[in-house]
Amino acid sequence: MVIRILLVLSALAFAPALRAQACAEHLFISGYFSNNVAIYDACSGRFLRQLDTAGRIRGAQAVRINPADGLIYVVSEGNDQIQRYRRDAGYTFVDVFAQLAGSLDPTGIAFGRDGRVFVASYGHGIVVELDRNSGQVIGYPLPAGSGFAGADNGMMVSAAGLLYVPGYDSNSVARVNPASGEVSRQFVAPRAAGLRQTRGIVDEGATILVGGEGSGEIYRFDANTGAHVNTLISGLSRPTGLALAADGSLLVLAANRVRRFDRSSGAELGVVALGADGAISGGTFIALVPAPASTGSVPITSGFTGAWVDEGATGQLGMGLEVLADGNIVALVYTFAPAGGQAWIGGVGPISGDHATITMSTIDGPGGRFAPNFDPARVQNTIWGSLTLRFSDCNRGTLEWESQVAGYGSGSMPIERLTLPAGLEC
Numbered sequence: 001m002v003i004r005i006l007l008v009l010s011a012l013a014f015a016p017a018l019r020a021q022a023c024a025e026h027l028f029i030s031g032y033f034s035n036n037v038a039i040y041d042a043c044s045g046r047f048l049r050q051l052d053t054a055g056r057i058r059g060a061q062a063v064r065i066n067p068a069d070g071l072i073y074v075v076s077e078g079n080d081q082i083q084r085y086r087r088d089a090g091y092t093f094v095d096v097f098a099q100l101a102g103s104l105d106p107t108g109i110a111f112g113r114d115g116r117v118f119v120a121s122y123g124h125g126i127v128v129e130l131d132r133n134s135g136q137v138i139g140y141p142l143p144a145g146s147g148f149a150g151a152d153n154g155m156m157v158s159a160a161g162l163l164y165v166p167g168y169d170s171n172s173v174a175r176v177n178p179a180s181g182e183v184s185r186q187f188v189a190p191r192a193a194g195l196r197q198t199r200g201i202v203d204e205g206a207t208i209l210v211g212g213e214g215s216g217e218i219y220r221f222d223a224n225t226g227a228h229v230n231t232l233i234s235g236l237s238r239p240t241g242l243a244l245a246a247d248g249s250l251l252v253l254a255a256n257r258v259r260r261f262d263r264s265s266g267a268e269l270g271v272v273a274l275g276a277d278g279a280i281s282g283g284t285f286i287a288l289v290p291a292p293a294s295t296g297s298v299p300i301t302s303g304f305t306g307a308w309v310d311e312g313a314t315g316q317l318g319m320g321l322e323v324l325a326d327g328n329i330v331a332l333v334y335t336f337a338p339a340g341g342q343a344w345i346g347g348v349g350p351i352s353g354d355h356a357t358i359t360m361s362t363i364d365g366p367g368g369r370f371a372p373n374f375d376p377a378r379v380q381n382t383i384w385g386s387l388t389l390r391f392s393d394c395n396r397g398t399l400e401w402e403s404q405v406a407g408y409g410s411g412s413m414p415i416e417r418l419t420l421p422a423g424l425e426c
Helices: 002-013
Strands: 025-031 036-041 047-050 060-065 072-076 081-085 093-099 106-111 117-121 126-130 137-142 163-167 172-176 183-188 198-203 207-212 217-222 228-233 242-244 250-254 257-261 268-274 283-290 306-310 318-323 328-336 342-352 355-364 380-393 396-403 410-417
Touching: 025 060, 025 268, 036 060, 060 283, 072 106, 081 106, 106 163, 137 163, 137 172, 137 183, 172 198, 198 242, 198 250, 242 283, 250 283, 328 355, 328 380, 342 380
Parallel strands: 060 106
Antiparallel strands: 025 036, 025 283, 036 047, 060 072, 072 081, 081 093, 106 117, 117 126, 126 137, 163 172, 163 198, 172 183, 198 207, 207 217, 217 228, 242 250, 250 257, 257 268, 306 318, 306 410, 318 328, 328 342, 342 355, 355 380, 380 396, 396 410
C-alpha cells in the first residue's frame, strides 16, 4: 500500500507533463491474423482499447464510417461479415449488417456520395453493391472479367464520386464510374512503375496514392488517366494501410507500425503508433475516425484501474483506483485538508454498472507518525463520508463527494486519467 501511495504521489508531481491531451481523432488498425481492430489516440499514438472483445471480428480488413448513418462499418473477412459499431464512448456493437456468401471473401468497403454501399470481393475479384437497408447484394458495379483479380481492402470512392479498386493479384487498379456504369479494369496497368500486390489507395484530387505491398513502394498516379506521376516512397516493408492525416501528411502501415510521411518529398516524419501495443498481427488497414463526444456514463470495468487526477492536473487531488475481481472498487484519494496539510482518504465499495458509491474513511490520531514512531494504539479509523464515481469515457469522469467531516462539505469535480497499468485496456 505504501509503495502504491508513493508511486501515485510521484506521478502527480509530473502530471502536467504526463497528462494526455484530448485528441480529435482515433486511429484504427486492423489485424488480420490477430482478428482485432485496435484503437489508438491519433495524436499521441497511445493504445486506447480494442474495438470489440467478444470475438466477432475474424480476419479484420477495411474500417470506414458511413456518412449516411454515422456508423462504423468493419469488414470481417474470416466470417464473411460486414459489422457495424456505434461511434460512441464505448464503441457499441450494433449488428451484422451483411452476412455474405462464404466464397466472397470481403476485403474493402466504400460509400458513394449518394449513399450506395460497395464491397470488394477478393475471392471473386469483383465489387458488389449492397442494399443500404438490408445489406443484401443488389448489383455488381465491377463484375468478373479478365485483366483484374484480387479486389482488396484499399477500395475507395474519390471526392469526384469514382470508385478505385486495388487488384492485389493483378498488380493493378480498376476504376468504376458508379453513375454511368463505365468500368476500366486496368485503369492503372499491371505492374505499372513496378507496382506489385496493390493494397491501399487514397484520394489526392488530381492524383491518387497507391501502395504496393509486394514492391514496398507508394506510387502517385494521375486520377484521370492512370499514368504514373512519381514514386513517392520506396524501401518499405510490405506497406498495407494508407490514410491522409488532417495535417496533410500520409500515414502508412508497414512492418507493424504506422509512420507519417511528407506527401511532397516522401520524407519520413516519425512513428505514429505501434501495432504491437494493440496486439496487432498481420496489419491490413488503417483509418482515422473522429473521436466520440464524451457524453453520458459508461460501465466501470477493470480498465478504469489506474491513477486519476483533477481535470487539468492542478495538483489539488490525486486518486488511485483499483477494480477488484469481486465487483468492488478501491479508491485512495490524496488531497488537502480544509485547514491545510495533506489528507489521505480511502475506501472500498461496490460497482453498480456505470457508477460506484464508496464509503470513505481516514486514519488519524496522535499515533500517526512516521516509522518507527507509529503507534497503532493511538490512531483510529474515522468515517469521512462517501464518494461517487462516474465516467463519460475511458479517460474522463466525475467525482462527487459528501463528507461528514467539518470543512469538506459536498460537491463534485471533473477528473481525468493519469496512468493506465500495463496489460489493461479500457
